[in-house]
Amino acid sequence: MNQVASRLANTPPPPYYAVIFTNQLCDDCDGYATTADRMVQLAAKAPGYLGYESVHDDEGVGITVSYWQNSETIEAWKNNAEHMEAQRLGRDKWYRAFSVRIAKVERASQFP
Amino acid sequence: MNQVASRLANTPPPPYYAVIFTNQLCDDCDGYATTADRMVQLAAKAPGYLGYESVHDDEGVGITVSYWQNSETIEAWKNNAEHMEAQRLGRDKWYRAFSVRIAKVERASQFP
Numbered sequence: 353m354n355q356v357a358s359r360l361a362n363t364p365p366p367p368y369y370a371v372i373f374t375n376q377l378c379d380d381c382d383g384y385a386t387t388a389d390r391m392v393q394l395a396a397k398a399p400g401y402l403g404y405e406s407v408h409d410d411e412g413v414g415i416t417v418s419y420w421q422n423s424e425t426i427e428a429w430k431n432n433a434e435h436m437e438a439q440r441l442g443r444d445k446w447y448r449a450f451s452v453r454i455a456k457v458e459r460a461s462q463f464p
Numbered sequence: 465m466n467q468v469a470s471r472l473a474n475t476p477p478p479p480y481y482a483v484i485f486t487n488q489l490c491d492d493c494d495g496y497a498t499t500a501d502r503m504v505q506l507a508a509k510a511p512g513y514l515g516y517e518s519v520h521d522d523e524g525v526g527i528t529v530s531y532w533q534n535s536e537t538i539e540a541w542k543n544n545a546e547h548m549e550a551q552r553l554g555r556d557k558w559y560r561a562f563s564v565r566i567a568k569v570e571r572a573s574q575f576p
Binding site for chain 2: 359360361363366370372374376405406407408409410411413414415417423443447449450451452453454455456457458459460461462463464
């Protein structure tokens with residue numbers, strides 16, 4: 353798999369779940385990158401994790417979509433102790449605004 | 465509404481649908497930006513359209529999520545003649561790779 357392809361998640365056939373996390377970072381992001389990297393590593397080991405896609409632009413707007421087997425595994429990841437501390441820091445320090453949407457993927461297609 | 469907030473979609477309470485479009489642009493994007501802007505304008509007038517969030521980074525990776533009332537309005541937008549021509553150009557010219565996922569949003573939360 354080349355580097356480009358590795359930024360698109362290779363998910364199984366639907367149904368599965370997506371967590372769509374849309375966010376606007378604050379200007380002061382001290383500590384954010386380290387914690388974000390740690391959360392990616394930690395999520396990848398969580399039960400039910402299927403993949404992850406993330407893009408940030410130079411205005412500090414980001415969309416991260418993670419994919420999960422079902423809503424129970426999303427709930428378990430949400431309640432992971434280290435992740436809960438990261439969520440708290442996110443609200444207190446790093447995010448000016450964000451939305452989280454839990455969605456059931458019904459259909460999917462890829463190109464090429 | 466300030467400029468930051470306007471980049472996050474202001475959607476109604478669930479349920480509604482999301483189209484998660486993850487993509488990697490080709491190096492030659494001639495004509496892409498004009499068509500992409502036109503599609504944003506056109507989608508906003510389509511029946512069932514609820515909103516739109518989009519981020520691209522400097523590696524040419526993008527995630528665009530559009531929100532819709534139901535799967536029927538997504539299907540109608542997919543089959544819009546001008547959009548179909550844009551999809552064809554996307555496959556032929558602009559995208560090295562992409563994924564499209566149709567997902568039913570079951571839960572959503574916002575901060576602040």
